[in-house]
Amino acid sequence: MTNKTIVVLLKGYPRLSETFIAQELLGLERAGFTLKLVAMRRPTDKKRHPVHDEIKAPVSYLPEYLHEEPVRVAKALMKVVTLPGFGSALKAFFRDLPRDFSRNRFRRFGQAAVLVAEWPDDAGWLHVHFIHTPAAVARYASRMSGIPFTVSAHAKDIWTSEAWDLSDKLDEADWTVTCTKAGHERLQSLSARDNVHLSYHGLDLERFPHFAGTRPARDGRDPDDPVRIVSVGRAVKKKGYDTLLRALALLPQELAWRFTHIGGGDELSPLKALSEDLGIASRITWKGALDQREVLEHYRDSDLFSLACRITADGDRDGLPNVMVEAASQNLAVVATNISGIIELFVDGENGLLVAPEDPVALAAALEKAIREPALRQRLGQAAEAKVRHDFDHHTSIADLKRLFTQSFASREAHR
Structure with missing residues (x-):
């Protein structure tokens, strides 16, 4: 295969919460692809993961708001209006506008x-992460330029988009790949073509090698050596941290535990206030955002991982949170909710403990069981790690993408 340069359009870059994207970018570079990254937003995180520094692709940024760079936007419009495909893009825009009359459109x-x-002159393909707003940009750009585009769809972008919007993008994209069976089924049901592929992100297991250490058999009876519970995730509604805090507050008072949260997010202040109201603030440490190496240390120093994901009122939800795959890779028992892609990795009682979302009583019961039974935690953690190392190696997802891109490039060359 002749090496091809791919422009990768991202909503924002780099982002601490999107290690799965950074991991994929590096994997594609190592597979022989030349990438150029274009982001719709500049970074806001104060830290970055080591993987971001290993990616060689240059990064440029589109104007986040058009009024901030009016000259740049005007020059661009004057240039593209002469392209043969501009009329097609404008037709699509005016078709979309009545259905989504917004500044964003x-x-x-x-x-x-x-x-x-x-x-860039040397680029011949556009690949976009997220099928909501970034794919809208890609679709119009593809019509203007005649350059084909492909999509990686994930979670929120699938479940909070209108069906008509998804269908239009699926039908115009060369192909779309997504990372959970649930997401794949929804997208496939909306596509008029058989061009939606399932490929789990997987994990770079070299960054998450087997933990050879031994965890103490803590069982919640020693107040001087409490069971250590960790959770990693942005403090946003769909993560269900309010439910998790309420579950922790329901645990027997004499049970010894400590909870550590890692991550930023708009809900941090309300969650801290809730922990005060529930009387458990003294048992909780809020670490804020950490890089991947620091997160790995916390996995290895903890006894239990928990996340109480939910489906929000607007349909937003996680797919399979990468942090759960990371935790499982470290032989760490997981207590979570049974929604979306979580059930594609974890089976209740076999390699994790799962309960229904929005049920702090059931979650508390599962947490108490895991806290009191170190042997159970060990069994669940070992089983989860075995499944991750067998089924969730990121080399598989990179091989899937390489195959798809190679087929697309070959097909395009054949039709020239």
Whole structure:
């Protein structure tokens, strides 16, 4: 295969919460692809993961808001209006506008114009992460330029988008790949073509090698050596941290435990206030955002991982949170909820403990069981790690993407 340069369009870059994207970018580079990254937003995280520094691809940024760079946007529009495909893009825009009459819709068209006007000469393909707003930019850009595009769809972007919007993008993209069976089934049901593929992100197991250490058999009876519970995730509604805090507050008072949360998020202040109201604040440590190496240390120093994911009122939800795969890779027992892609890795009682979402009583019972039974934690952790190392190696997902890109490039060459 002749090496091809792929422009990868991202919502924001780099982001601490999107290690799965960074891992994929590095994997594609190692597989022989040349990448150029274009992000719709500049970074806001104060830290970055080591993997971000290993990625060689240059990064450029589209105007996040059109009014902030009016000259750049105007020059782009003057350039792309002469392209044969501009009329097709404009037709799609005016078809979309009555269904989504918003400032964002205009912004996506303007960003698409800038993307096309500043397109690198050596790039022949556009790949986009997330099928909501980034794919809208990609779709308009593809129509303007005639350059094909492909999509990686994940979780929120699948479940909070309108069906018509998803269908249009699925039908125009060369192919779409997604990372859970649940997401695959939804997208496939909305596509008129058989072009949606399932490929789990997997984990870079070299960054998460087997933990050869021994965890103490803590059982919650020694107040000087409490069971250590950790959770990693942004403090946002879909993570269910309010449910987890309420479950912790329901544990027997004499049970010795400590809870550590890792991550940023808009809900941190309300959650801290809730922990005060529930009388458990003294048992909780809020670490904020940490890089991957620091998170790994916490997995290895903990006895139990917990996350209480939910489906929010607007349909937002996680797929299979990468942090749960990471925790399982470290032989760490997991207590979680049985939604979305979580059940594609964990089976209740076999390699984790799962309860229904929005049920702090059931979650408390599962937590108490795991706290009191170190032998159970060990058995569940070992089984979860075995499944991760067998079924969730990221080399599989990179091989899937390499095959898809190679087939697409070959097909395009054949039709020239």
